[in-house]
Amino acid sequence: MSIHDFKGAVFTRDLSRSFKGREVLGGVTLDIPRGQFVALLGESGSGKTTLLRALAGLDDDADHGGTYSVPQSVSVLFQDSRLLPWLSVIDNLTLGLRHDRAVPEAQAMLEAVGIGDKARVWPGTLSGGQKQRAALARSLLRSPDLLLADEPFGALDALTRLKMHALLFRLVERRRPTVILVTHDVDEALLLADRILVLRDGAIAEDHAVPLSHPRRTSHPEFEHLRLRLLASLGVETNLI
Numbered sequence: 001m002s003i004h005d006f007k008g009a010v011f012t013r014d015l016s017r018s019f020k021g022r023e024v025l026g027g028v029t030l031d032i033p034r035g036q037f038v039a040l041l042g043e044s045g046s047g048k049t050t051l052l053r054a055l056a057g058l059d060d061d062a063d064h065g066g067t068y069s070v071p072q073s074v075s076v077l078f079q080d081s082r083l084l085p086w087l088s089v090i091d092n093l094t095l096g097l098r099h100d101r102a103v104p105e106a107q108a109m110l111e112a113v114g115i116g117d118k119a120r121v122w123p124g125t126l127s128g129g130q131k132q133r134a135a136l137a138r139s140l141l142r143s144p145d146l147l148l149a150d151e152p153f154g155a156l157d158a159l160t161r162l163k164m165h166a167l168l169f170r171l172v173e174r175r176r177p178t179v180i181l182v183t184h185d186v187d188e189a190l191l192l193a194d195r196i197l198v199l200r201d202g203a204i205a206e207d208h209a210v211p212l213s214h215p216r217r218t219s220h221p222e223f224e225h226l227r228l229r230l231l232a233s234l235g236v237e238t239n240l241i
């Protein structure tokens with residue numbers, strides 16, 4: 001299939017990236033249909049962030065090979081919220097949006113992520129979880145066709161992370177963007193994703209469908225089966241768990 005025939009959201013062919021002659025991504029070929037929620041797992045250094053940055057077009061410092069196509073409207077969510085400290089929370093959300101509805105829509109999005117009362121405060125006064133809620137609100141306010149999320153909950157405590165999973169799932173259900181979520185957390189991947197890719201040494205080593213309906217329970221036998229399989233492929237000795 002050529003790039004012109006592809007009707008999905010993300011298309012890559014032999015995508016490679018190198019830094020100073022060292023290959024980090026080595027020929028990634030991938031098709032992601034619209035609206036699919038994909039989790040990207042892999043051991044540290046396997047190239048997850050490099051793949052995400054390639055799709056976001058944020059890698060001018062790398063040598064490029066292969067081709068890719070993504071939708072026009074892409075939002076990126078990072079582990080740190082990247083809110084500008086000199087703008088109020090709502091001004092961070094509306095930055096660059098010109099239309100009349102920007103402020104009420106931003107306020108509604110802050111309500112949706114549970115921090116409607118924080119619109120006028122400085123980002124520096126928010127907790128880590130509140131900052132990530134604001135960052136999530138900012139990225140979804142733009143109604144992206146593709147959301148690229150690089151460990152957005154990695155720095156949060158376990159309880160806040162669970163709340164953020166539920167929130168992300170609810171918001172994504174409503175707007176149905178295609179999502180690629182980089183995570184180290186196998187349970188997070190299994191709770192949220194339709195499909196889980198395992199990256200190894202810069203290539204897609206495994207591609208799993210997650211045949212579980214929502215809401216998902218970690219106690220479901222298929223959940224547990226996939227969990228052990230994924231942990232083993234990530235090099236965790238599962239007989240010790």
Ligand SMILES: Nc1ncnc2c1ncn2[C@@H]1O[C@H](COP(=O)(O)OP(=O)(O)OP(=O)(O)O)[C@@H](O)[C@H]1O
Nearest residue numbers: 019024042043044045046047048049050051061184
């Ligand atoms: N800008 C860069 N310059 C040089 N090397 C880089 C650059 N970005 C990434 N790398 C190298 O590419 C490899 C893959 O990095 P990447 O951040 O994509 O891995 P990752 O799977 O996201 O890792 P982690 O799970 O630890 O975040 C690493 O060895 C890293 O040092």
